[in-house]
Amino acid sequence: MNKELILRLSKYKRLLYKLKALGLERVFSNNLGDAIAVAPSLVRKDFSVLSLAGNKRGGYDIDMLIEKLDVILGRDKPQEVIVAGCGRIGTALMQYEEFRNEGIKIIAGFDIAPENVSKTSGVPIYHMKEMKEFVEKNETKVGIITVPDSAAAQTLDLMIEAGIRGVLNFAAIELRTNRNEDTTENQTRCTIHNINICLELEHLFYQVNVANVLPEVT
Amino acid sequence: MNKELILRLSKYKRLLYKLKALGLERVFSNNLGDAIAVAPSLVRKDFSVLSLAGNKRGGYDIDMLIEKLDVILGRDKPQEVIVAGCGRIGTALMQYEEFRNEGIKIIAGFDIAPENVSKTSGVPIYHMKEMKEFVEKNETKVGIITVPDSAAAQTLDLMIEAGIRGVLNFAAIELRTNRNEDTTENQTRCTIHNINICLELEHLFYQVNVANVLPEVT
DNA sequence: TAGATTGTTAATCGATTAACAATC
């Protein structure tokens, strides 16, 4: 199941909730395609792959799609996350209201100096050392890394050892699993998404300063 | 010039600085390819497209690459950004130290209630209304949106009208330009990158809860 | 020279789109 597809599924789902709220009951592939800017045939193909059947005249049933997409995207289970690194970005995320709407909950923060972290968010803050025990007890599977760049790699190691299987990394270092190539034994896989704000901004500066000035870089 | 290519260029550059700091003077395409996980032929092609010539025996000169990449990526100019929305994430970004290393500077924050925003970051905070004047005076081209979702679209309009040409959006709403299709007149283009933290986390939950459990979703 | 690496062209790969038969 490829990354783009899953992203599209989340977008469909979000849109479908809105359409439902507006009182609609059915959609056509071209409605969804327009909304997320892909060809209607791709929408149909996505649904076809997932065995979400439509009606050759009346399109797709919104309730059915929502229900099945929720299952496919694992949305029926609780979505609990821990945060490693309780600096400004880490604590900002702990207080991020949008998570609540999406059913995502930050259940703990970890830091090397928990005594210095303000507890205003209501999320309990522990010492980094306690992560493994916490993760094992709570069976947490997803973590966010908001530590300084220099600590990112070791924090990832800590998370993986603790049993975290999905990581969202905000440090400006591209993290990867299997940095040691010899993973013949099937050690538990960990998915990592890197969000590099600096890189994003640099990309924008490029677009703005260079790409738009020259008509085309030929 | 495609998006992936520019991203690779930034990665090359970052890596080259590190190699230089280690005292190296030359690199081969396969070194760079290994480091950013692409085929060496792609590295050579990238450089070839940009007329960055190597030496058929000694590889590429690191200093030359750094210098030219800096120009191509527009790194010689100051990289000034404004932030719209001075809530927790916005103010966290204003204090984000990593920007300094990359030559990125947040020169102002805007909010609908600037009097409520703590000024600890040293970045001046103005009322949203003053954005246009500020952007015109400072010729700012890049902005970050960290307002609540409900205000994101109108904030984008405000930025575009003020003259911003590149936007990094953190609101959980996918922003696009040209929401009105009839852009026959060549209105100034604006590049938008959306960072949707909820979507990223949902993707991770999918990976962790569903994808890894089933051997393959066939 | 022999060996190694670039620069470039052709092949591959994967994802998206177009087209159209099936059918409600």
Added chain:
DNA sequence: TAGATTGTTAATCGATTAACAATC
């Protein structure tokens, strides 16, 4: 029925990789 929309297959497109001649 006629019209519209799905489901699926073939065509397209773009990006990456493999291969190899050129050459330092």
